[in-house]
Amino acid sequence: MSRSWQRKVQKNQEQINKQRKKHGQSPLMAAKSSKEGLDTYRGRSYLMPAFLLLFILFYVIVTVTSKEFKPDDTMFWVTIGLYILLAGVFTLRRPYLSVGRDFVRSRRMTGDRDVNVSNIKGITSQKGYVIIEQHKGGNWVYSRVMNRYPTEVMAVRLKAFAEQHGIPFTEKQ
Incomplete structure (x- = not known):
């Protein structure tokens, strides 16, 4: 079963369970939360x-x-x-980076965007910056100076994410 189909089923299941909860009925099945297993790092836009x-x-x-x-x-x-x-x-509307099981998610100017593992070319970390390079589209740059991201903590989590999925991880000094 494809992931997009799973997401559709999960979304519909959550909606039905919300409706059943409003009517005082028990949920059909316990829907997995989409926030489950996400590590979220928030910045501050100023x-x-x-x-x-x-x-x-x-x-x-x-x-x-x-x-x-x-x-x-x-x-x-x-x-x-x-x-x-x-x-x-x-x-x-604070910017963020969420690292999931097989994707990363971030808030862009046009809304929330996901990048699956298959679309990530590499991850680069240097003091004050974390860069996620994509095969298609521009790089996602997270800066300590521009958006007050906790880049050191993000780099540690993204290094584990890269090792788990075989993505090249580069640390620059």
């Missing part, structure tokens, strides 16, 4: 919110000093509010 706030500051300065600026323009204040809200979303 560069994008800072950039957005600086952009808003620049926007306010340029617009307010303009001769055509009208203080009662509601679209101006809505725009400022939405950019501040977007900065808050980026602050609260």
